[in-house]
Amino acid sequence: MIRTFRNAFTRRAVLLGGVVVAMGVAGLTQVNAQDTTRLVIGTTADVVNFNPLVGNSRSDVWVTNLMYPRLMQMTAAGSKDPYVATDWGYSEDGKSAWLEIRNDLTWSDDTPFTADDIVFTITAIVTEKIGVTAGLVPAFVSAKAVSPTRVEFELSRPDSAFLSNIGFWMPIVPKHAFPEIGSVASFANDSNWVSAGPFQLTTVEVGQRYVLEASDNYPLVEAGRATIDEVEFRVFPDVNAQALALRAGDLDVIANALPAPIARTLQGQPGITVEKAPSLGWSHVLYNMKREQLANVLVRRALAHSVDYAAIRAIAMQGLAETTNSSVISPVLSYWADPTITEYTFDPAKAKELLTEAGYVDANGDGFFDDLDLSLLYEQSAADVANWAQIMKDSAAQSGIKISLVGLERNTYLARGREKDFDIYAGNWAVMEEPAAYLGLAYRTDGFINYASISDPQLEAYIDEAQAATTPEAVKVPVQAAAKLIHDQVYDNVLYYQTFQFAFNSDRWEGLVMQPSDLLSLVNPLSLASVKPKD
Template structure:
């Protein structure tokens, strides 16, 4: 899940509200846990089966330490700064010490009550951010407007090696000149005083009201480090500092973190003395909960079985701000141009081939059988949680193998040698390399299920290297446009901003398919135009965009997700509802009603 955008994750954070202003990437392709706002639409219906807040009403003890399980089959990477990280496991760690500056309401718009407030000029071209006077870094230094401005400067620097420089940033006055080294400062960012900053935009952008970058970067710590070396520096990897309710006491990178209460937290000291975080393999998560080894986890949907759930836990649930998808490699990221460039000769360049693969996938069956109904077939790249913009009339790629076969036949993909698999239109053997991630027990069956779906329509799809890919390796290959990858399965956490430009824009590094088109450029631009402050106009634009993406099929949305958080019955005062309060405060308010976890 942080700030403007983030990368693909394997499990969405338990406190998605801790990442409300973030575009995150899920490590899907297989398993993953979840989190979204209730809708009546069948695609993501909220069953009401699970409470959204702990029901424990017992008297709380003083202090205590909670044990948090980061469910993952791989170590967390350890890039523990919102400016530089890209994987959700790292975000899972950061939520405890580096929350967003902003609070958000149930509709995901920024509201008062957080570590900073946001207001706009009458023409919506200037945003003013005021940071709470009491907000300090955990090293004792105040969080300043200069720190907030510094984050923009680092992300806009041409030597920045992260993935957050996109259209949200280029819309800031003077940012592109700064990025091109034509200016030493960003003219549109003005530090008013120690705690107040003004940001001027070229064009009014309605997305800023939900998706303004929301993480400062401590200039006293990072100011002397070259931008190109920041992501690998000690303040990111070894001794990260934040301003949240907890601070890092000790860490074994990739394995565990010991947090202690930040007694100087600006809204008051947390109720807990500390939190012990450790990586828990999904294959042992149920037993870890049963034995009390962990108090809280983002629970993998594929392991949900109400008949065998431990009796010492309570299951909380909410619909995810996320979707799974199948991506097609259509080109490369051109670093010199700072944009995606399509390759007309790419193996997956034929639109009919992509559409056919979408129709061949039985996502409804996947959701029911592999995820116990906690995932449902997705129809659009705008999730139903964005109720003003999601278009339920769009049916997407419903399971229709006969239509898939017809599309392939018409496009010239036919079996010419009688081996059961179709050749390409030129008569050449067609083998499609499929990158899918490792994970929990569903990872392999899920990948093989889709491979069989495609085989049923005559397509020869093989797992890349004959195996599932480990999380970090998977994204390294996807981001670097490994030529051996033809298709890949992953997932996106959308964050709270409906604007999809950060994932599918021409200059978006997260556009892993490398898809571009003039119509896409036009619609994405219109979606954040001044006219788009009129919600009806913006809704129509995004309806057209959803239809375009279904037609062009650079990616195929596969599953919407329902997220579960398992908590030990000694946990009190914990709420996962959107708009229930500032993310840092939600964590600071957690209490325990027993010294030791309840066991079964």
């Protein structure tokens, strides 16, 4: 076999995906006379999609993750550990793959969770081109359940990232409770939920809260079910409001990553613990290639030289950020990162030279180049981004570039990004751990998250080569070539990767499990199934 995994599934294997967080002294949230234990988690946005194959926002993922299991766990290094899947591998020629799953999972209506659910899920995703996962499996041809616990896949070509991509990025949905293939993407899934996760959604109050009750059977934790009875995601206007609620004892966990100033106000507070999680993603700005000015690489390079990167990391991020060397492959991914790529310099004089070369002038002498008024779109509730957006505006002005800031509510902001309705898009990706896979998602002409409308045949050739390779050594060369091309053409301007901080009530709870990124953090399924009131 090219690659095979023969890991006996044990509780230890599950826990490899995270670090258990220990906590403090007594008390728990009580919601009725039967002393039901409820963990209250703060979020800044409503759920938009209850269909886990369609949902793309953090709130969507946090809630649906608790009902629709993934096959593998993510480790701090970006590798995958067993979870629902216990064993997997490829054929010698790399054109077929297989995986084995546990035999003791059931859906909440007592229907067994089987290989048929996996076949249904991936077939629906590919047939209907649903979500991010569809872009991660370009080599998929077909899947077959050869037993209740074994799935075999036919691939059109070798794809070294296929199994790890579906292992983490493909939540499994119940074949018997979803519509026939052809109607899965349009299925709202907004009532009568069937869960194979640790919890099942029971109450939705838009703009207020989402309550999930513990499932009777969840063998992925030692107790066989979640220790607590309920989880409530409560909607707050921003992270500041969440911090106040946590200090007042009205909130147990803040799901959103904390801006550094807020984290500092919570550190050392009685009964509150601030924990750190590594990032597997990065923050960046995209330049919309559909805009005439931004289609010119000289303008994009001028913009890249108009960012005060050091100030963003030191001031907006309070030192909790590191350079990626302006590369779309973070140094965290040490095997893949290219050490020869260097960060764009903050050089307003160079930026002005580039804009002059591109034909721009300041005819009226107001200090700004004419016909170069740009807007920068960002999420207003993301305090870190809001802070560095202002720094970016100010530093661009030194280069004679006028930028106006457009801060929007999260779901409107996400919609504008998907619709490519922006000049400059400020944001972040939570998890970018498999370069051969995410390069295709973000930088192919038809990539699912190619918000900047990039279309470069040479770049696609590098991505094709990387995705078809069958060994890490063969993947590395085209992956690094793609990253260098993206850097040189300024198709993406990566500002930093960060260390995330999260806060929780350490007087009340113990047993939370930290996992990497702000997508998983303390609110991942294993963590919420393991947390319990402190005795």
